[in-house]
Amino acid sequence: MKVMIRRNASGELSAYVPKKDLEEPIVSMEKESMWGGVVTLGNGWTLELPEMDADTRLPITVDARKSGG
Numbered sequence: 001m002k003v004m005i006r007r008n009a010s011g012e013l014s015a016y017v018p019k020k021d022l023e024e025p026i027v028s029m030e031k032e033s034m035w036g037g038v039v040t041l042g043n044g045w046t047l048e049l050p051e052m053d054a055d056t057r058l059p060i061t062v063d064a065r066k067s068g069g
Helices: none
Strands: 002-007 013-017 022-029 039-040 047-049 060-063 066-068
Touching: none
Parallel strands: none
Antiparallel strands: 002 013, 002 060, 013 022, 022 039, 039 047, 047 066
C-alpha cells in the first residue's frame, strides 16, 4: 500500500495512508533509520518499509506492507 512518511515541525514522524484517509504517529521502529524494518503506528498497525538510504529526505511516499493482524 502507498504510505506517505513525514516529519512534523516538532520532529515527530507520522505515516499517512491515503486509501484509508488515516494519519498516525510512528510510535516505534525496528531499526534506528526505520528503512528496511518494521514501524508501529499509534493505532497498532505494523508496516514493513522498503530499504532506503538513512538520509532519505522526507516527506516521501513509499510502498509499504501491512504486517500482523
